[in-house]
Amino acid sequence: xxxxxxKAWLRSALAALLGGAAALAAAQDMPMHHPMAGPGTASAKPxxxxxxxxxxxxxxxxxxxxxxxxQGVSEVQQxxxxxxxxxxxxxxxxxxxxxxxxxxxxQQEARYMPAGMRQMGSTLHMQAGEFVLAAQDAEAxxxxxxxxxxxxxxxxxxxxxxxxxxxx
Ligand code: HEC
Numbered sequence: 001x002x003x004x005x006x007k008a009w010l011r012s013a014l015a016a017l018l019g020g021a022a023a024l025a026a027a028q029d030m031p032m033h034h035p036m037a038g039p040g041t042a043s044a045k046p047x048x049x050x051x052x053x054x055x056x057x058x059x060x061x062x063x064x065x066x067x068x069x070x071q072g073v074s075e076v077q078q079x080x081x082x083x084x085x086x087x088x089x090x091x092x093x094x095x096x097x098x099x100x101x102x103x104x105x106x107q108q109e110a111r112y113m114p115a116g117m118r119q120m121g122s123t124l125h126m127q128a129g130e131f132v133l134a135a136q137d138a139e140a141x142x143x144x145x146x147x148x149x150x151x152x153x154x155x156x157x158x159x160x161x162x163x164x165x166x167x168x
Contacts, residue, residue: 049166054112059167061105072096073155080135085147089135096128096154120161127154 054062072095079088094100110118131154134147 047166049162049164050114050117051168052112052114052117052165053168054109058105058108058112061102062109062167065101065105068095068100069158072100073151073158076131076151080144080148080151083144085135085144086139088147089132089139092128092135093132096124097132098125098129114165117161117165120157120164124154124157124161127157 072091075091075095076088079085079091098106106121109121113121127150131147131150134150138144138147
């Protein structure tokens with residue numbers, strides 16, 4: 001996929017997951033950056049995301065992790081809809097938590113990430129951890145609102161990071 005197509009695909013995939021209201025809320029929270037939005041930008045809107053350079057192998061590993069994240073949130077969503085909160089917790093900890101990443105990948109990534117991006121990465125994993133605990137509680141208590149709220153908040157971190165950074 002071309003970068004433009006991938007971006008459009010990513011945007012629609014995440015928009016579909018988030019639903020209108022949450023997406024709007026996330027859009028209002030997004031940090032805005034305006035570097036190098038000069039002439040020669042092919043798409044209708046200039047790409048204002050910060051370009052982060054990773055070594056090719058690490059970039060491939062990160063994008064694979066990202067695809068696992070998206071598959072994870074899709075499966076977590078399905079499990080929650082079916083009322084299977086214990087499964088939702090298990091899937092989230094396997095695909096979105098700290099343990100979801102290959103040994104050493106995190107330290108590798110951190111070396112190349114700007115501070116703001118690193119911060120959003122650790123926010124994601126922290127929010128995933130909170131979601132896992134809330135979903136485990138919901139399994140026991142039947143109180144499903146908290147994990148649902150935390151899940152939406154976590155997705156906003158995916159959206160915020162994608163709005164700010166791209167990889168090369
Ligand atoms: C710390 C920043 C950050 C967070 C948090 C983050 N991503 Fe990403 N993600 C990126 C970057 C950067 C790219 C590459 C985008 C580009 O180059 O156009 C990316 C790409 C992707 C891709 C495309 C993968 C591919 O093969 O091209 C998917 C899917 C994705 N992310 C899903 C997610 C999901 C789902 C979440 C939340 C659970 C998430 N990401 C959280 C930074 C992040």
